[in-house]
Amino acid sequence: MLVIGALCLADDHQNLYHVNGQVKWFDQTKGFGFVIADDGGPDILLHINVLRNFGQNSVADSARIEVLTHKTQRGVQAVEVLGIEPPAREAAPVLADLADLDPDLVRAAPMEPARVKWFDKGKGFGFANVFGKPEDVFVHIEVLRGSGLADLLPGEALAMRVIDGKRGRMAAEVMAWEAANSSGTP
Numbered sequence: 001m002l003v004i005g006a007l008c009l010a011d012d013h014q015n016l017y018h019v020n021g022q023v024k025w026f027d028q029t030k031g032f033g034f035v036i037a038d039d040g041g042p043d044i045l046l047h048i049n050v051l052r053n054f055g056q057n058s059v060a061d062s063a064r065i066e067v068l069t070h071k072t073q074r075g076v077q078a079v080e081v082l083g084i085e086p087p088a089r090e091a092a093p094v095l096a097d098l099a100d101l102d103p104d105l106v107r108a109a110p111m112e113p114a115r116v117k118w119f120d121k122g123k124g125f126g127f128a129n130v131f132g133k134p135e136d137v138f139v140h141i142e143v144l145r146g147s148g149l150a151d152l153l154p155g156e157a158l159a160m161r162v163i164d165g166k167r168g169r170m171a172a173e174v175m176a177w178e179a180a181n182s183s184g185t186p
Helices: 050-053 103-108 141-146 175-184
Strands: 002-003 008-010 014-025 032-037 044-047 065-071 075-085 111-122 125-130 136-140 157-165 168-176
Touching: 002 044, 014 044, 014 075, 044 050, 050 065, 050 168, 103 157, 111 136, 136 141, 136 157, 141 168, 157 175, 168 175
Parallel strands: 044 075, 136 168
Antiparallel strands: 002 008, 014 032, 014 065, 032 044, 065 075, 111 125, 111 157, 125 136, 157 168
16 A cells, blocks of 8 residues: 555555646635646645645645646545645736845845744735744735745744845745755755
């Protein structure tokens, strides 16, 4: 028996399919969402445990995703996430605080370890604290989406590029800690 993520599969490895697609939607509260395969076919169930095994608790709608899938009696399910690419953004930054910044300057800022203080998806923002620093860092939902995430949970570990915005410290890029740590970013 083969164990991938939280799912057990039969010894038949030929039932695994490599799929590239786009996230149709993902609801962190419900614990699942769906992926649309580039090659068509039925929607692919993406369970939160499979996403967590990749190191993320959420994924932005319309993000590009690469998964291994398995066909079951109940439909096609993702069993492993191989990669996620944030949704395409328009050329101009969404936030005024980021509009005047040199993108190379932002990319040069170090990824800092942080923990989510709170985040309200409905309001579109929240705050996190960089480890060892007392001030709150503003996190806007558009920065999350541009980073390939859709939501944050209190206490969740992150890696963030923090800049001095017009109204104080703010995140310019956010990654799930596990994803940043596995890529060697922090």
